[in-house]
Amino acid sequence: MQKVLIITYYWPPAGGPGVQRWLKFVKYLRDFDVEPIVYIPENPHYPIVDKSFEKEVPDGIKIIKQPIREPYQLAGIFSKKESQTISSGIIKDEKEQGFLQRMMLWVRGNLFIPDARMLWVKPSVKFLYSYLKEHQIETVITTGPPHSLHLIGKHLKECLPMNWIADFRDPWTKIGYHQKLKLTKNAQQKHLRLEREVLQTADHILTTSFTTKKDFSAITQKPITVITNGFDEDEVKQVQLAEKFRLAHIGSLLSERNPENLWRALQELIDEKEDFKNDVELVLAGKVSESVVSSMKEHQLGNYLVEKGYLSHEESLLQQRKAQVLLLIEIDKEETKGIIPGKFFEYLKANRPILAMGPTDWDVIRLLDETEVGKYFDYTSKEEIKHQLYTWYQEYKVGKLAVHSSAEKIKQFHRKELTKKLAKVIQQFS
Numbered sequence: 538m539q540k541v542l543i544i545t546y547y548w549p550p551a552g553g554p555g556v557q558r559w560l561k562f563v564k565y566l567r568d569f570d571v572e573p574i575v576y577i578p579e580n581p582h583y584p585i586v587d588k589s590f591e592k593e594v595p596d597g598i599k600i601i602k603q604p605i606r607e608p609y610q611l612a613g614i615f616s617k618k619e620s621q622t623i624s625s626g627i628i629k630d631e632k633e634q635g636f637l638q639r640m641m642l643w644v645r646g647n648l649f650i651p652d653a654r655m656l657w658v659k660p661s662v663k664f665l666y667s668y669l670k671e672h673q674i675e676t677v678i679t680t681g682p683p684h685s686l687h688l689i690g691k692h693l694k695e696c697l698p699m700n701w702i703a704d705f706r707d708p709w710t711k712i713g714y715h716q717k718l719k720l721t722k723n724a725q726q727k728h729l730r731l732e733r734e735v736l737q738t739a740d741h742i743l744t745t746s747f748t749t750k751k752d753f754s755a756i757t758q759k760p761i762t763v764i765t766n767g768f769d770e771d772e773v774k775q776v777q778l779a780e781k782f783r784l785a786h787i788g789s790l791l792s793e794r795n796p797e798n799l800w801r802a803l804q805e806l807i808d809e810k811e812d813f814k815n816d817v818e819l820v821l822a823g824k825v826s827e828s829v830v831s832s833m834k835e836h837q838l839g840n841y842l843v844e845k846g847y848l849s850h851e852e853s854l855l856q857q858r859k860a861q862v863l864l865l866i867e868i869d870k871e872e873t874k875g876i877i878p879g880k881f882f883e884y885l886k887a888n889r890p891i892l893a894m895g896p897t898d899w900d901v902i903r904l905l906d907e908t909e910v911g912k913y914f915d916y917t918s919k920e921e922i923k924h925q926l927y928t929w930y931q932e933y934k935v936g937k938l939a940v941h942s943s944a945e946k947i948k949q950f951h952r953k954e955l956t957k958k959l960a961k962v963i964q965q966f967s
Contacts, residue, residue, distance in 0.1 A: 541572070552587030651685055795828065812934075
């Protein structure tokens with residue numbers, strides 16, 4: 538069985554989507570004759586904790602831990618709330634930022650390159666250099682963000698005869714929040730240089746989106762494989778649908794993910810259709826920006842809004858299955874068109890219609906067309922959204938609201954099928 542070392546920052550009990558990709562790969566890799574060994578920080582700063590993931594770690598998996606020093610722990614002395622907000626990726630609009638957040642963003646962007654976990658690079662390289670030689674491990678996988686972990690792979694590759702696969706769950710310099718970090722010209726150039734060096738040094742690159750593959754192909758000639766995120770089997774039984782016409786968004790809803798035309802469409806339907814007014818319900822589960830809630834209330838949706846806050850992964854799956862329609866909202870910017878949210882694949886498993894809003898040429902559009910599980914709208918749409926919502930509502934009223942897709946179209950995104958694809962990339966080095 539081929540051994541592979543996986544270097545990841547996020548691991549149970551971390552919560553959120555960042556932990557799931559490699560937790561699930563590790564779960565299935567042995568089925569394809571690959572033995573994973575996982576290297577993680579001993580004392581990480583996780584903005585979200587979800588202990589329910591711990592039971593998914595397979596028995597007998599070797600977990601190696603080394604201490605990490607993180608500036609978020611020091612920053613928490615000044616403002617724990619601001620520290621957790623920034624580390625979880627929730628960055629307020631420029632006009633909403635106070636002095637403390639502006640200062641912390643500048644420090645984060647310009648002094649900690651590529652990110653706040655950079656202090657883990659040198660000690661990890663020193664430890665892993667000896668570990669890889671001693672245990673005769675020839676293949677290493679790094680996954681980011683945090684992209685500092687790719688620098689561990691880069692330095693190991695430069696001093697050991699090994700195979701290195703760099704996995705990008707999100708882009709690097711084109712990630713949505715990158716421009717909010719108040720980067721100086723020198724800092725921006727350093728990010729670009731490090732990104733280029735990683736892409737040109739790795740033996741194989743993985744991305745989760747087609748757009749990221751296209752962007753990286755302009756920087757490197759190294760082989761790039763798209764392996765999206767996916768869904769897994771779970772212990773959550775099929776639950777009864779909500780009695781009301783429930784629209785649900787599961788996950789973070791940041792200030793820039795504020796689909797005002799969706800709120801306008803709902804407001805007009807409520808004003809014009811008495812039956813719709815009596816049946817509709819909006820559920821938000823996860824971290825939600827105050828500006829998004831304010832916007833909904835400005836459109837008279839406050840009485841229909843149910844805020845559930847952060848939920849465990851299991852509770853989130855339940856909420857997905859209860860909804861009549863699932864909302865998938867992405868920031869409307871050029872740099873987000875390659876983001877395929879992890880919850881899209883959980884939505885597939887939930888088997889409920891998806892209303893998606895995001896940038897033009899968004900990768901999600903391709904997947905929606907391929908799987909036939911929902912509809913996409915850009916941020917300028919209102920009448921189209923209004924029409925689709927009322928069409929779905931009429932189907933709901935007669936008990937016929939459902940997804941019309943084949944099992945084969947959905948199955949390709951099962952975590953085991955995706956791991957099979959990963960194993961083929963790993964085994965090319967055997």
